[in-house]
Amino acid sequence: MDLTLLLWAVANGVMVGSIYGLIALGWVLIYKCSGVLNLAMGELTLIGAYLCLTIYTFLIKIGHPLPFASALFLTLLACIVMGYLTERIFLDRLIGEPVLTVIMMTVGLMFVFRGLVGLIWSTDTRIFDPPVFSYDAFIVGGIIIERVYLWSMVAALSLWIIFYLFFKYTPWGLSMQATADDEMAALSLGISVRFVYSAAWIIAFMTAAVGGAFLGAKNGLNISVGELSLLVLPAVVLGGLNSVPGAIVGGIVIGVLQELSGFLLDPYFPGGVKDTAPYVFMVLFLLFKPYGLWGWVRIERV
Amino acid sequence: MATDPILKINNIEVKYHEVILVLKGVSIEIPDGGIVALLGANGAGKSTTLKSISGLLKHEDGAVTDGSIEFEGVRIDRKSAEEISKMGIVQVIEGRRVFEHLTVEENIKVGAHRREKGVSVKDKLDKVYHYFPRLKEKRNEVAGFVSGGEQQMTVVGRALMTNPKLMLLDEPSMGLAPMLIHEIFNIITQLHREENISILLVEQNAKLALNVAPHAYVMETGRIVMDDSSETLRENPDIKDFYLGMTDKGGRKSFRDVKHYKRRKRWLS
Numbered sequence: 253m254d255l256t257l258l259l260w261a262v263a264n265g266v267m268v269g270s271i272y273g274l275i276a277l278g279w280v281l282i283y284k285c286s287g288v289l290n291l292a293m294g295e296l297t298l299i300g301a302y303l304c305l306t307i308y309t310f311l312i313k314i315g316h317p318l319p320f321a322s323a324l325f326l327t328l329l330a331c332i333v334m335g336y337l338t339e340r341i342f343l344d345r346l347i348g349e350p351v352l353t354v355i356m357m358t359v360g361l362m363f364v365f366r367g368l369v370g371l372i373w374s375t376d377t378r379i380f381d382p383p384v385f386s387y388d389a390f391i392v393g394g395i396i397i398e399r400v401y402l403w404s405m406v407a408a409l410s411l412w413i414i415f416y417l418f419f420k421y422t423p424w425g426l427s428m429q430a431t432a433d434d435e436m437a438a439l440s441l442g443i444s445v446r447f448v449y450s451a452a453w454i455i456a457f458m459t460a461a462v463g464g465a466f467l468g469a470k471n472g473l474n475i476s477v478g479e480l481s482l483l484v485l486p487a488v489v490l491g492g493l494n495s496v497p498g499a500i501v502g503g504i505v506i507g508v509l510q511e512l513s514g515f516l517l518d519p520y521f522p523g524g525v526k527d528t529a530p531y532v533f534m535v536l537f538l539l540f541k542p543y544g545l546w547g548w549v550r551i552e553r554v
Numbered sequence: 555m556a557t558d559p560i561l562k563i564n565n566i567e568v569k570y571h572e573v574i575l576v577l578k579g580v581s582i583e584i585p586d587g588g589i590v591a592l593l594g595a596n597g598a599g600k601s602t603t604l605k606s607i608s609g610l611l612k613h614e615d616g617a618v619t620d621g622s623i624e625f626e627g628v629r630i631d632r633k634s635a636e637e638i639s640k641m642g643i644v645q646v647i648e649g650r651r652v653f654e655h656l657t658v659e660e661n662i663k664v665g666a667h668r669r670e671k672g673v674s675v676k677d678k679l680d681k682v683y684h685y686f687p688r689l690k691e692k693r694n695e696v697a698g699f700v701s702g703g704e705q706q707m708t709v710v711g712r713a714l715m716t717n718p719k720l721m722l723l724d725e726p727s728m729g730l731a732p733m734l735i736h737e738i739f740n741i742i743t744q745l746h747r748e749e750n751i752s753i754l755l756v757e758q759n760a761k762l763a764l765n766v767a768p769h770a771y772v773m774e775t776g777r778i779v780m781d782d783s784s785e786t787l788r789e790n791p792d793i794k795d796f797y798l799g800m801t802d803k804g805g806r807k808s809f810r811d812v813k814h815y816k817r818r819k820r821w822l823s
């Protein structure tokens with residue numbers, strides 16, 4: 253077997269996986285802070301990605317010097333509004349309702365958002381035109397690395413660092429961590445749980461939008477980008493639903509798994525091995541380690 | 555001349571889930587700058603009383619359905635926990651609820667989430683470390699792993715960061731060794747004196763509470779059954795029997811008395 257090709261598959265896997273890890277971070281945040289299992293994460297990705305593409309196209313038209321970076325930035329600003337509204341309109345009322353009700357709400361949101369995306373942007377594949385990243389790849393140690401992959405990883409890494417600093421050093425970040433740990437105790441200090449829930453949805457929208465924009469810049473943008481970002485589910489199952497580092501590692505592992513299975517198994521099972529492998533892995537993993545690698549098992553208090 | 559009380563609970567009735575009636579006409583007054591103790595057996599409704607004041611009740615699907623609560627003359631029983639906290643009331647909930655995955659110092663900093671003009675977080679942090687020097691030593695340890703006494707100090711220190719005028723303490727001595735209880739109560743009375751914080755202290759350890767608070771209320775099944783100065787209460791035969799664990803003669807109880815006491819206590823709760 254060609255070792256260079258194997259390394260190439262792993263390197264690509266790590267880089268794509270860092271995007272999954274970024275989206276998974278947003279997902280875990282909602283789950284940690286508010287206990288909501290959000291099944292509409294793929295749709296948040298679509299909305300963010302399409303919005304970014306629209307702004308990008310517009311900026312190109314007016315000849316803006318930094319179209320992609322500026323489009324991303326404006327999209328992030330829009331995420332603040334969209335995350336806040338989604339939480340306030342659709343989820344705030346369900347606080348304290350049974351878990352299943354809340355999950356069904358996110359399933360509803362999934363279809364509503366998907367419908368909206370279809371309505372606004374139609375279902376044809378759209379591409380970032382002109383391409384955001386040039387196609388001439390780097391060659392590092394004999395491995396070919398596409399620019400879009402490299403920049404995806406850079407974006408994911410930067411956001412991880414920003415969020416880390418936010419959680420560690422700002423009063424808002426600490427309030428979010430506190431609420432995730434013990435909501436009643438956080439309330440007793442006058443922390444606004446509404447603020448925390450909204451912030452979690454805002455950050456989830458942001459990670460999804462950035463992830464979606466890079467996935468779209470690579471393959472073009474259609475509904476399948478939403479399905480790709482559903483890979484957060486195997487990623488967070490692997491990392492343990494409520495661990496942020498777990499989500500990041502889980503995302504990377506899923507990315508590598510995808511590339512490797514495509515590389516190693518496609519010759520024998522032509523077709524969708526790449527799409528199926530993460531879910532097969534998730535099922536097997538759940539059988540043996542239901543709390544994931546880093547999940548907390550809560551100490552019940554009486 | 556007596557000043558107005560900082561907190562006035564006027565004959566409140568409290569229900570959970572709209573049907574479970576837990577408080578049936580409770581009235582309590584806390585003088586400005588005072589310490590008041592609230593005693594009672596398990597399940598009497600002490601924690602519910604504190605949650606009614608702090609607004610946390612609403613997050614457990616409970617509500618004050620009759621009567622009123624006034625803080626510094628303003629009615630607060632309809633306000634949210636967030637608003638009540640802003641007005642200067644903080645509840646230290648029972649069971650040493652530290653944020654387990656944060657360090658001791660991060661726990662304390664969470665209490666300073668509302669930034670105020672002119673006071674830096676650093677100054678407030680120093681103040682907490684001044685009262686709880688032990689926490690300074692443990693500042694970088696994960697709060698879930700420090701000792702029970704240190705966790706209790708952490709949650710009181712954390713509450714201090716919110717700049718309270720009134721602190722509601724729910725069984726701070728529970729499950730701690732006598733030495734530690736002594737240390738923590740010394741600090742609490744020091745806080746009370748030096749920071750001029752009024753305190754409502756809930757305790758099952760009546761002896762301790764009556765030593766710290768000059769005035770106490772006794773609660774049974776959702777009602778206040780006694781309300782007097784601690785001196786008088788200490789001499790009350792019922793209190794001695796049920797809460798202080800001694801008979802009229804001041805000696806140890808006979809086996810039969812203990813059994814009777816337990817029976818009565820079970821019936822009470």
Ligand SMILES: Nc1ncnc2c1ncn2[C@@H]1O[C@H](COP(=O)(O)OP(=O)(O)O)[C@@H](O)[C@H]1O
Nearest residue numbers: 570574576595596597598599600601602603614
């Ligand atoms: N969230 C709740 N929902 C329903 N009933 C509750 C709730 N919290 C407390 N109770 C009931 O209210 C009564 C008083 O409880 P509590 O105030 O915790 O007593 P204490 O603090 O004196 O031990 C108990 O019978 C308890 O079962």
Ligand SMILES: [Mg+2]
Nearest residue numbers: 600601602648
């Ligand atoms: Mg209690």
